[in-house]
Amino acid sequence: MSDMKPFRFGVVAESGEAAETQGLIALAGRAEELGYATLTLRDHYVTEPFGDQLAPMIALTAVACATRTLRLGTLVLANDYRHPVMLAKEAATLDQVSGGRFELGLGAGWLRDEYEQAGMAFDAAGMRVDRLEEALAILRGMLGGEKITFSGEHYRLRDLEVFPRPRRRPPLLVGAGSRRMLGIAGRYADVAGILPRALPNGTISDEISERMPDTIARKARWVREAAAAEGRDVELSMIVSPAFGDDPRRTAAKVAVLRGWGTASAELVLDMPSQFVGPPEHIAEQMLERRERYGFSYYVVADSDMDAFAPVVELLAGR
Structure with missing residues (x-):
C-alpha cells in the first residue's frame, strides 16, 4: 500500500487507576515516558461496561498541565451528549491549554442503557448518525477558524465563530463500524477509528465475522474511497488486544x-x-504486514496492557 503513515500508539485509560485524578496523571506520565503518542479517554457516565470514568474534557485538561509531549484524545465523545457549539469551545480551549496537543474523537452514541438511565431519547441509528454528520460539519468549520452559518435538520447557527481560535484545527477522529459511518469518517475525519458494528439494541457486535480480515479490509476500503472522493487522506486506527506468549x-x-x-x-x-x-518482535512484524495490507498505522491499547506493549512501541513508533 502506497503512502503509508508512520506508526504511532495510544493508550485508552479505563482502569480503576484512571478513575482518580492523581492516578490518571501518573498513568499519563508513564505513557509519555514509554513513548506513546496519545492518552485517550472514553465518554460514559454509567459504570458498565467500561468502569467508572472521569469527565473526559476536564480530566484531559489536568493531564495536559502535567505532561509536555503526550497528545490527548477522546475515544470517543458521544455526539448526543453535547451541542457542537459548546463542544467546539471546549475543544478549542483544551487545544490552547495543551499547546495544540488535543485530538477530538466523536461518534454517534450507541449505549442504549446509558441514554435510558439519563432519560435521553435513544433515537433510531439513522437519526443519530444524521446529527453526527451535521455536528462534524460545524466542528470542522468552527475549529478551522471559520465564522459559521449553518441550517440543518438538527442544528442551526448564525454568524458564529469559536474563541479561542486554534492555531490549527485539532485533528478529528470518528469512530465507525457501519458502511455509512465509515463513509462519514472518510469525508470529515483526519483519523478513522474502525470498530465492530453498533447494533440496534444499543450494544456493540461481538460476532467473530466483524473481526475477520475480509470485513476489516472492506471497512478500510470504504473509508479510503470516501476520503479519495473528497481529495483527502485519512489515518486508520484501531483499538487492539495484544496477548503475549512465546x-x-x-x-x-x-x-x-x-x-x-x-x-x-x-x-x-x-x-x-x-x-x-x-512475543513483542512477532507482534511488531504482524503490524508491519497489516499496515501494508490494510493501512492501519495508529493502534490504541488499554492502559492495563500499556507496560507489556511498550516493547512493541519501542520497535515501531515513528517507523
Whole structure:
C-alpha cells in the first residue's frame, strides 16, 4: 500500500487507576515516558461496561498541565451528549491549554442503557448518525477558524465563530463500524477509528465475522474511497488486544477460549487484524504486514496492557 503513515500508539485509560485524578496523571506520565503518542479517554457516565470514568474534557485538561509531549484524545465523545457549539469551545480551549496537543474523537452514541438511565431519547441509528454528520460539519468549520452559518435538520447557527481560535484545527477522529459511518469518517475525519458494528439494541457486535480480515479490509476500503472522493487522506486506527506468549498459536488458542469462540477458532484469531499474539518482535512484524495490507498505522491499547506493549512501541513508533 502506497503512502503509508508512520506508526504511532495510544493508550485508552479505563482502569480503576484512571478513575482518580492523581492516578490518571501518573498513568499519563508513564505513557509519555514509554513513548506513546496519545492518552485517550472514553465518554460514559454509567459504570458498565467500561468502569467508572472521569469527565473526559476536564480530566484531559489536568493531564495536559502535567505532561509536555503526550497528545490527548477522546475515544470517543458521544455526539448526543453535547451541542457542537459548546463542544467546539471546549475543544478549542483544551487545544490552547495543551499547546495544540488535543485530538477530538466523536461518534454517534450507541449505549442504549446509558441514554435510558439519563432519560435521553435513544433515537433510531439513522437519526443519530444524521446529527453526527451535521455536528462534524460545524466542528470542522468552527475549529478551522471559520465564522459559521449553518441550517440543518438538527442544528442551526448564525454568524458564529469559536474563541479561542486554534492555531490549527485539532485533528478529528470518528469512530465507525457501519458502511455509512465509515463513509462519514472518510469525508470529515483526519483519523478513522474502525470498530465492530453498533447494533440496534444499543450494544456493540461481538460476532467473530466483524473481526475477520475480509470485513476489516472492506471497512478500510470504504473509508479510503470516501476520503479519495473528497481529495483527502485519512489515518486508520484501531483499538487492539495484544496477548503475549512465546508461542503465537498457543496464545491464540487461549484468546479464542477467553472470547468464547472456542479453541477451533485459534487459526482465525491469528489472522484477526485487531488481535496481536506472540512475543513483542512477532507482534511488531504482524503490524508491519497489516499496515501494508490494510493501512492501519495508529493502534490504541488499554492502559492495563500499556507496560507489556511498550516493547512493541519501542520497535515501531515513528517507523
